[in-house]
Amino acid sequence: MKLIIISSVLFIYAGCAPSVRYTRESPAPTPSASQRGVNRRTQVTPSASKMKSVAESYLGTPYRFGGKTRRGLDCSGLVSVVFREVYGIDFSYSSAQMRKNTSRVPPSRARMGDLVFFAQRRSRIDHVGIYMGNGQFIHASSSGGVMYSGLDEQYYKTRFSGFGRVNR
Numbered sequence: 001m002k003l004i005i006i007s008s009v010l011f012i013y014a015g016c017a018p019s020v021r022y023t024r025e026s027p028a029p030t031p032s033a034s035q036r037g038v039n040r041r042t043q044v045t046p047s048a049s050k051m052k053s054v055a056e057s058y059l060g061t062p063y064r065f066g067g068k069t070r071r072g073l074d075c076s077g078l079v080s081v082v083f084r085e086v087y088g089i090d091f092s093y094s095s096a097q098m099r100k101n102t103s104r105v106p107p108s109r110a111r112m113g114d115l116v117f118f119a120q121r122r123s124r125i126d127h128v129g130i131y132m133g134n135g136q137f138i139h140a141s142s143s144g145g146v147m148y149s150g151l152d153e154q155y156y157k158t159r160f161s162g163f164g165r166v167n168r
Contacts, residue, residue: 047086048112054085055130055138061146075128078140079115082130087168095128102164110163116151118159125161 058081064072068080076098080091091098099117110116116137118127129139135151149156 051082051086051113051130052132055082055132058082058146059138059148061140063140063142063145065142073140073146074142075140078138078146079128079130083166087166089166089168096125098128099125099161099164102166105163105165107163113166115164115166117161117164118156119161120159127159131163 055078058070058073058078061070061078062072063074064077065074066077067073068077073081076091076093076095079095079098083089083091091101093101095117098115102115105114110131112131112133114131116129116131116139117125118129119125127139129137129149131137132148136148137151138146138148140146141149151157151160
């Protein structure tokens with residue numbers, strides 16, 4: 001019975017279960033050409049450079065539901081701490097609320113630092129990451145902690161809900 005309960009809880013929190021884990025030591029692969037419509041030109045401005053540096057400093061941090069520290073983060077916690085460090089913006093709410101507080105961006109106009117949203121059910125946002133350009137994003141996965149993943153990975157491709165831009 002205990003095993004069934006534990007399995008059920010893990011299934012519920014496995015909202016992001018990529019097949020590959022990327023850390024600082026193993027850079028994200030170049031995405032395939034199949035990632036159509038996503039802006040692959042990534043302008044690296046001073047703030048984008050800082051965004052990338054701060055977000056990557058969390059790579060390998062373990063997943064912790066509700067976490068907002070280097071001891072453990074969930075997906076919205078990662079976005080919150082990175083945006084606080086880079087822009088002084090406080091995001092102290094869920095991925096669904098983050099979606100409501102961003103401006104929608106078409107994939108062709110997505111740029112580094114935009115938020116990328118996912119939903120297991122079409123209308124309910126339940127995961128968020130930070131777009132890094134070239135079809136890649138950094139997020140806190142319940143199965144592997146903070147990592148890079150690609151929008152062309154089957155798991156994320158089927159759950160992709162859109163991009164959002166934070167008004168800074």
